[in-house]
Amino acid sequence: xxxxxxxxxxxxxxxxxxxxxxxxxxxxxxxxxxxxxxxxxxxxxxxxxxxxxxxxxxxxxxxxxxxxxxxxxxxxxxxxxxxxxxxxxxxxxxxxxxxxxxxxxxxxxxxxxxxxxxxxxxxxxxxxxxxxxxxxxxxxxxxxxxxxxxxxxxxxxxxxxxxxxxxxxxxxxxxxxxxxxxxxxxxxxxxxxxxxxxxxxxxxxxxxxxxxxxxxxxxxxxxxxxxxxxxxxxxxxxxxxxxxxxxxxxxxxxxxxxxxxxxxxxxxxxxxxxxxxxxxxxxxxxxxxxxxxxxxxxxxxxxxxxxxxxxxxxxxxxxxxxxxxxxxxxxxxxxxxxxxxxxxxxxxxxxxxxxxxxxxxxxxxxxxxxxxxxxxxxxxxxxxxxxxxxxxxxxxxxxxxxxxxxxxxxxxxxxxxxxxxxxx
Numbered sequence: 001x002x003x004x005x006x007x008x009x010x011x012x013x014x015x016x017x018x019x020x021x022x023x024x025x026x027x028x029x030x031x032x033x034x035x036x037x038x039x040x041x042x043x044x045x046x047x048x049x050x051x052x053x054x055x056x057x058x059x060x061x062x063x064x065x066x067x068x069x070x071x072x073x074x075x076x077x078x079x080x081x082x083x084x085x086x087x088x089x090x091x092x093x094x095x096x097x098x099x100x101x102x103x104x105x106x107x108x109x110x111x112x113x114x115x116x117x118x119x120x121x122x123x124x125x126x127x128x129x130x131x132x133x134x135x136x137x138x139x140x141x142x143x144x145x146x147x148x149x150x151x152x153x154x155x156x157x158x159x160x161x162x163x164x165x166x167x168x169x170x171x172x173x174x175x176x177x178x179x180x181x182x183x184x185x186x187x188x189x190x191x192x193x194x195x196x197x198x199x200x201x202x203x204x205x206x207x208x209x210x211x212x213x214x215x216x217x218x219x220x221x222x223x224x225x226x227x228x229x230x231x232x233x234x235x236x237x238x239x240x241x242x243x244x245x246x247x248x249x250x251x252x253x254x255x256x257x258x259x260x261x262x263x264x265x266x267x268x269x270x271x272x273x274x275x276x277x278x279x280x281x282x283x284x285x286x287x288x289x290x291x292x293x294x295x296x297x298x299x300x301x302x303x304x305x306x307x308x309x310x311x312x313x314x315x316x317x318x319x320x321x322x323x324x325x326x327x328x329x330x331x332x333x334x335x336x337x338x339x340x341x342x343x344x345x346x347x348x349x350x351x352x353x354x355x356x357x358x359x360x361x362x363x364x365x366x367x368x369x370x371x372x373x374x375x376x377x378x379x380x381x382x383x384x385x386x387x388x389x390x391x392x393x394x395x396x397x398x399x400x401x402x403x404x405x406x407x408x409x410x411x412x413x414x415x416x417x418x419x420x421x422x423x424x
Contacts, residue, residue, distance in 0.1 A: 008047040010064045020044055023063070030059045050109055054078065055118060078115055079220060080171050083191055083213040087164040090198075090206065099204035101246040104234040107212050108253055111219030111227075116180040119171070126173035128183065136167055136186040144193050148350045152200025153389035159194045163187070184221035188214045189309055192230055199237060202391035207237060225266050228258035229309050232273045244281050251277035255290075258310075266310035267297040272321045279328040291325060294318065316346035320357050327364055335364050352393065355384040359396035366403065375412045382419050397423065 011023050020043040025035035027043075038056075045051035053060060060066060143159045167187055175183060195210030211233045218226035231254035238247035251274040258270040275290035298318045305312045323338030339361040348354040358381035366374040378400050385393045401420050407413050 079216040101243040103208040115220040120177040128173040128175040151390035152197030156197035188217035247277040264301040268294040269313040
């Protein structure tokens with residue numbers, strides 16, 4: 001039996017008609033000397049497996065005369081311990097995990113509200129302040145810049161080792177609650193980056209696990225923008241994997257969590273994600289509404305990047321994503337206009353990102369019957385993709401190669417086919 005089932009079975013057998021509220025009151029008295037510190041909802045979450053009663057275990061054992069010492073310790077692991085186990089497995093054995101819709105939906109459970117306060121001010125070997133938090137953010141930025149330029153396959157192992165060695169030591173150290181929340185938030189950003197890198201390598205299941213932990217860390221830190229960004233990553237991935245109902249639910253949760261933020265780039269980021277999910281689900285009305293709302297937000301956004309992950313959502317990325325949503329909705333003219341906007345007006349200075357846009361633009365041009373333009377665009381794609389390690393680049397190559405046989409024979413088509421063959 002799970003811990004929750006054992007608590008429920010013992011509660012129901014403990015006293016006649018013992019309610020969840022009565023157990024909550026008894027536990028409050030045992031721990032704090034008076035009722036009111038715990039409610040029936042918390043007991044309900046324990047019994048249904050939505051929460052693990054880490055801090056309340058001694059009092060549950062005392063009140064219910066129940067021995068839980070034989071239960072699996074893994075069930076009591078907090079988010080920090082869990083993500084470090086994932087990182088250790090990633091570094092040591094490079095496990096490839098299966099991707100599923102259930103992993104993404106797990107993010108919608110309530111976060112552990114006491115996670116930071118439990119770790120704050122506890123005995124530890126290292127005193128941690130804002131200097132260590134700044135170090136985590138600096139390393140995340142540096143590693144993220146390298147991955148954006150050359151693909152996630154280049155530096156993920158470095159990011160994982162930094163997480164499991166340096167950052168783990170600080171998370172296990174001594175810090176105030178204020179510093180702890182900043183440290184959890186900075187760790188969430190690093191974990192999100194590792195998830196992005198894993199996805200860019202093609203390891204979708206591992207990416208899901210990192211994004212799930214990123215969400216939990218952000219939610220526990222009370223950082224709505226970071227939490228919404230992690231949900232956005234899960235929703236975007238669910239679309240690509242074909243889990244469309246899950247993608248819609250995650251994208252809607254992302255948009256709702258970020259709805260009250262003052263950051264216009266974040267609003268555009270989340271609403272375009274919701275639009276993409278709705279377009280994939282065939283809900284053109286909601287997709288169009290979200291597209292318009294995202295455009296209004298990005299038009300009020302400053303051109304310079306901010307400090308947060310969502311604040312790096314550029315006008316160029318917005319134009320690229322909007323173009324592909326328009327293509328999904330069947331408006332190829334608007335799609336091509338937005339892709340040119342991304343390339344020509346707002347510019348994309350990262351090799352990987354620019355290459356992906358060029359691959360997409362070529363497909364749109366081909367669908368519009370502009371074969372010569374498509375071939376020229378795909379040649380530019382090959383020039384830009386040279387040296388980049390990314391599953392998105394590999395997918396672009398595969399998609400172009402699959403379409404070449406359907407293009408009328410020409411010198412340009414032959415040369416493009418030869419260039420693609422030479423890369424294999």
